[in-house]
Amino acid sequence: MPSDIHREEAMNDRLSTRWKHRPLAGAALLALAGASSLACAQETTPVVDKGDVAWMLTSTLLVLLMTVPGLALFYGGMVRAKNVLSVLMQVLTVFSLLVILWAVYGYSLAFAGGGAFIGTFDKVFLSGVTLQSLADTFTDNVKLPEYVFVAFQSTFAGITGALIVGAFAERIKFSAALLFSVLWFTFGYLPMAHMVWAAGGYLFEKGALDFAGGTVVHINAGVAGLVGAYLVGKRTGFGREAIKPHNVTFTMVGASLLWVGWFGFNAGSNLEATAGAALAFINTLFATAAAVLAWSLVEGITKGKPSALGAASGAVAGLVGITPAAGLVGPFGAIVIGLAAGMICVWGVTGLKRLLGADDSLDVFGVHGIGGIVGAILTGVFAAPSLGGTGGEDYAIGAQVGIQALGVVVTIVWIGIVSAVSFLIAKLVFGLRVSEEEEREGLDITCHGESAYES
DSSP states (O other): OHHHHHHHHHHHHHHHHHTTSSOOOTTGGGGGTTOHHHHHHSSSOOEEOHHHHHHHHHHHHHHHHIIIIIIHHHHHHHSOGGGHHHHHHHHHHHHHHHHHHIIIIIHHHHHSSOOSSOOOSTTGGGTTOOSSOEEEOSSTTEEEEHHHHHHHHHHHHHHHHHHHGGGGTTTBOHHHHHHHHHHHIIIIIHHHHHHHHSTTOHHHHHTOOOSSOIIIIIIHHHHHHHHHHHHHOOOTTBTTBOOOOSOHHHHHHHHHHHHHHHHHHHHGGGOSSSHHHHHHHHHHHHHHHHHHHHHHHHHHHHHSSOOHHHHHHHHHHHHHHHGGGTTTSOHHHHHHHHHHHHHHHHHHTTHHHHHHTOOOTTOHIIIIIHHHHHHHHHHHHHTSGGGTOOOOTTOOHHHHHHHHHHHHHHHHHHHHHHHHHHHHHHHHHTOSBOOHHHHHHOHHHHHHSOOSSOO
């Protein structure tokens, strides 16, 4: 429709002016995706670079690798042997469910126009998305096939939902986990993705920087997980019995796969195979390495021995911390962010966890929530050109940190409310947790009728 074309053009004009004066947030400009009508209206012929397409398809596969097997193994190793299959199933199934919902209505509500808080139904069931429709990149007139962008963003939605299940692992009903995921995705994830990454979105228009998902993915998942830990309740025997990881080797392998896959997550958010992707790539490498060392150092000082589980958790903390900053800060800014995330997240899974009193089984809030907050705030600091970042000459650290803090608060409040309501609805429909007898026997047998390890 002509009105749609004019609206898209107006948004593009505002964006081009806006981003001359502050650093580009990789995922934020993803909101211009799907503008096939705009591409047709432009006078010049769009360019689709095969290298960009290849890189984005590879990045999409890498994000899939992060989830299955990466996240599945990372979580699976940290639960008891009687529950490992249930966690693997929850990660795989929630991811798959949300990818399908993304195709049905998620993509449309996140990125098809809209107002300050949500998109439209214009692209429900991928209406208008064809082999010929194109998505914008950072470079004027350089496009991607819209199918590529749809697929890439679907994996972001899927892994965010899969992250949440670690907070209430080992006692939630499978049906309740799935119903919660549908409600949270619809009323939590989609509004957050639109507000942060879509032209016209509330936080986008405020100037919030989130290159690849510090607010949309990690703080979101951490807050939802914490709410779930409270409402589902503590595991039977928690605080009285030893509840230990059954296979730290799985967890280490999972963390390693997460690190590999995260290059697609962060560098892929650049949308093009350019120097911007290289910056996000090297920052992802450096920040994660710094966080591993930071976490291990803190454990060595406080506990006397650095642990493999701690090093693996440190890697994930560094990956989380650098996510919002990946394409916006310099390499040494990334190292500082990694060090900060590694050190602070140790407190997040120990001291803060005790203060909160929640049984966050696999430390979703302590790592993803706290790491996401650290990364989001420090993005505002290290995006400054004086500190090696990509900000413009008039970049003001104090003002940007304030905007980043606003994004953090909005995410916490909105996702907290949506998650609480979603869990309560799931409780009314299915009940949230299995019986004590079923929990003691293990969810592998009671929920899925099989065992990971035959006796």
